[in-house]
Amino acid sequence: MSHHEVDFNYYSQEHLLNAGCFDMRLIIEVVEKTLLDFEKGSIMFPEKIVQIFDEKTQNRINCLPATMLDEKICGVKWVSVFPENPRKFDVQNLSAIFVLSEIERGFPVAVMDGTLASNMRVGAVGAVAAKHLAIKDAETIGFIGAGEQAKMHLLAMKVVRPTLKVCRVTALTAAEEQGFIDQLSPILPDMEFIAANGDIRLAMEGADILVTATGAQAPLLKAEWVKPGAFYSHVGGWEDEYAVASLCDKIVCDDWETVKHRTQTVSRMYKEGLIDDRDVHADLHELVSGDKPGRESDDERIYFDAVGLSFLDVAIALTMFKRAKEAGEGISLELQHEMIFEHADIASKVRL
Known part of the structure; x- marks a missing residue:
């Protein structure tokens, strides 16, 4: 040499x-x-x-x-x-x-x-947030989106919330929903999968954990579907109506200083003057270190937004x-x- x-x-x-x-x-x-x-x-x-x-x-x-x-x-x-x-x-x-x-x-x-x-990181970050912010005995998880990042989210969420037993999923096509189920059901044989056949409300309403992982730039998730005690993991850019964030008791980000300059829902709200720095409860590292509390009651609705670090x-x-x-x-x-x-x-x- x-x-x-x-x-x-x-x-x-x-x-x-x-x-x-x-x-x-x-x-x-x-x-x-x-x-x-x-x-x-x-x-x-x-x-x-x-x-x-x-x-x-x-x-x-x-x-x-x-x-x-x-x-x-x-x-x-x-x-x-x-x-x-x-x-x-x-x-x-x-x-x-x-x-x-x-x-x-x-x-x-x-x-x-x-x-x-990259795909594992998306799921793992959502799971670390869920570890601190989702209810302990979460049973139902709903997805808008059935791509790789949605799949990783489910696998990661199951690690931190093994009580999860029902997964509802909606996507643009029935084939995408079925593909999600076909690929993940052998990995998670104890989970019941429900294809929503494009019915977003059916997939999301009343779920303990809600995940939006799409390429859409439109408010797909409605506030009325987010029940007390729900944890929402927002993966994409603009996937929920402003009322979802307004309804939630806590907003947590992977890094708010990074998020506020992007095109996420809460980023848009910040730029329009609808929220400010005081409305963001914590960055994720502050929960991991214990500097700030995570979930403090079973009734809190909690919003988590990750832009990717x-x-x-x-x-x-x-x-x-x-x-x-x-x-x-x-x-x-x-x-x-x-x-x-x-x-x-x-x-x-x-x-x-």
């Missing part, structure tokens, strides 16, 4: 799955630990870069960096979200890739699939990298064998 050779490991989604990285309990623990690390200041969390190519569809590619200072790892997630993909092309709407680099010399150590980690993605990617490397999965690739002008035949390769 050349003294100046630079190698990194490559991990496909299949490598990560084979290594046992689809471990929801592990990822929930990573989210909790990383939120505490963020609170103590050991994480660098710059602004993400967003490129929206179509305002109507919200087709976009985002660049999300973060650094784990204790781990001495800097990472970036390059993620595309194209909401119409399932309908137009019969493919997923989200795809992502990670690059992880060590910060002693600045060289990459891993390039890896980010779709698994890149440092959680990078922390999850780092955890998956370690597990996959230990399991012997992945492929070692050479970035360079030697420095540019060390190549013996460099003179023949230069074009002037």
Whole structure:
């Protein structure tokens, strides 16, 4: 090996799955630990870069960096979200890739699939919120949306609320609803699944936990369906009428300072002067650390909004990298064998 050779490991989604990285309990623990690390200041969390190519569809590619200072790892997630993909092309709407680099010399150590980690992070963050904000004996969960993030939400919610026994789901088509049920019922054989056949009210009304995970930019969830004691996990941009947030006793965000500048329902309400900073009870890390209380009564309606925090993605990617490397999965690739002008035949390769 050349003294100046630079190698990194490559991990496909299949490598990560084979290594046992689809471990929801592990990822929930990573989210909790990383939120505490963020609170103590050991994480660098710059602004993400967003490129929206179509305002109507919200087709976009985002660049999300973060650094784990204790781990001495800097990472970036390059993620595309194209909401119409399932309908137009019969493919997923989200795809992502990670690059992880060590910060002693600045060289990459891993390039890896980010779709698994991204979708698991969405579910795990919702579950950490539910751990503090949902009623202890929650039995019924309702979904608007039947995509990958909805599926991850159900798996994660079941970890923190094992009492869940009925899942109602609605989506744009009956085929999407049935696909959700067909894929998840073998994983959760003790759960009763109900396809709402496009009836949003049937899916959501009276549920202990409500989840909206769609690409819609419209107020689908109605306040009248949110019963006392309900916990609502808002995943997308604008999926509920303003009255839902107004009705709730607590509003909690993954990070309010980030949320307020986005296009979530509560972000729109903030920009229109309908709510202000005082109306937001807590950020999620404050619940995990115990700085602020979670649910304080069985009758509280609680609203949770997550815009997505890149440092959680990078922390999850780092955890998956370690597990996959230990399991012997992945492929070692050479970035360079030697420095540019060390190549013996460099003179023949230069074009002037």
